[in-house]
Amino acid sequence: MKDYLVKAIAYDGKIRCYAAVTTNTVEEARKRQDTWPTASAALGRTLTITVMMGAMLKGDDTITANIMGNGSLGKIVADANAHGEVRGYVSNPHVDFELNEKGKLDVKRAVGEGVLSVVKDLGLKDYFTGQVPIVSGEISEDFTYYFATSEQIPSAVGAGVLVAPDYHILAAGGFILQVMPGANDSIIDELEKNIANMPHISELIEKGYTPEQLLEQIVAKDSLKILESVPVQYKCKCSKARILRAIKGLGEAEIKSMIEKDKGAEATCHFCGEVYHITEDELKELLE
Numbered sequence: 001m002k003d004y005l006v007k008a009i010a011y012d013g014k015i016r017c018y019a020a021v022t023t024n025t026v027e028e029a030r031k032r033q034d035t036w037p038t039a040s041a042a043l044g045r046t047l048t049i050t051v052m053m054g055a056m057l058k059g060d061d062t063i064t065a066n067i068m069g070n071g072s073l074g075k076i077v078a079d080a081n082a083h084g085e086v087r088g089y090v091s092n093p094h095v096d097f098e099l100n101e102k103g104k105l106d107v108k109r110a111v112g113e114g115v116l117s118v119v120k121d122l123g124l125k126d127y128f129t130g131q132v133p134i135v136s137g138e139i140s141e142d143f144t145y146y147f148a149t150s151e152q153i154p155s156a157v158g159a160g161v162l163v164a165p166d167y168h169i170l171a172a173g174g175f176i177l178q179v180m181p182g183a184n185d186s187i188i189d190e191l192e193k194n195i196a197n198m199p200h201i202s203e204l205i206e207k208g209y210t211p212e213q214l215l216e217q218i219v220a221k222d223s224l225k226i227l228e229s230v231p232v233q234y235k236c237k238c239s240k241a242r243i244l245r246a247i248k249g250l251g252e253a254e255i256k257s258m259i260e261k262d263k264g265a266e267a268t269c270h271f272c273g274e275v276y277h278i279t280e281d282e283l284k285e286l287l288e
């Protein structure tokens with residue numbers, strides 16, 4: 001199945017729904033960065049949630065999520081746009097712990113304590129920034145807390161990644177449900193009950209469940225109205241021009257030192273692993 005996400009509403013618009021299957025996207029991230037299973041799960045959950053948050057945006061707006069914990073993963077970064085394009089990385093991809101007491105990858109231990117921040121670039125120099133403490137480390141719960149606290153939208157967030165013994169990604173995906181004004185307690189009770197009773201999301205995706213079918217597990221099927229379907233892919237937006245701009249930002253002294261000491265520069269994109277070679281002449285041009 002190709003990766004995609006759906007936007008939907010349920011209960012006459014009182015619940016806004018997003019669901020995504022991101023298996024290939026998370027596998028692409030794993031291959032590019034050689035993430036080990038616990039790191040794959042942490043990055044994969046973050047990529048999945050971020051791409052759904054991207055789908056809440058319009059036009060060329062972008063969103064970046066940063067999870068800065070004190071665990072061995074270091075920082076987790078993901079950014080996405082409204083067109084299903086997402087990328088991300090972890091500082092330390094070679095993290096793998098024993099399974100936790102529930103038999104799941106121990107993401108909480110790998111993330112640790114710290115802060116989750118979300119930056120939305122809404123164009124025309126308009127930014128939205130929200131920051132919350134990491135309350136769980138399991139990532140889905142941290143975004144749930146973020147939505148409730150920073151955006152004042154009661155939400156349910158779920159994301160899961162299933163990793164094979166040979167480290168490749170068997171299944172990945174997730175959902176976000178948001179409670180709109182007018183939703184009554186009986187709707188919320190029903191959603192909570194369904195979420196508590198549903199099998200683990202990555203297991204459903206491994207069985208071939210589509211984003212639409214994931215939502216049917218949670219909301220009353222006859223009330224679900226799919227609004228849009230968006231293909232999802234891992235896509236980096238790095239380029240030599242962007243790398244050169246970043247080097248320019250380091251300042252004159254640093255660039256002169258690169259020219260004198262190294263006769264050039266080499267930069268690797270954190271997101272996709274692409275290596276850029278910058279020549280001495282290109283560095284000199286930056287100084288002009």
Ligand SMILES: [Zn+2]
Pocket residue numbers: 236237238239269270271272273274
């Ligand atoms: Zn890149």
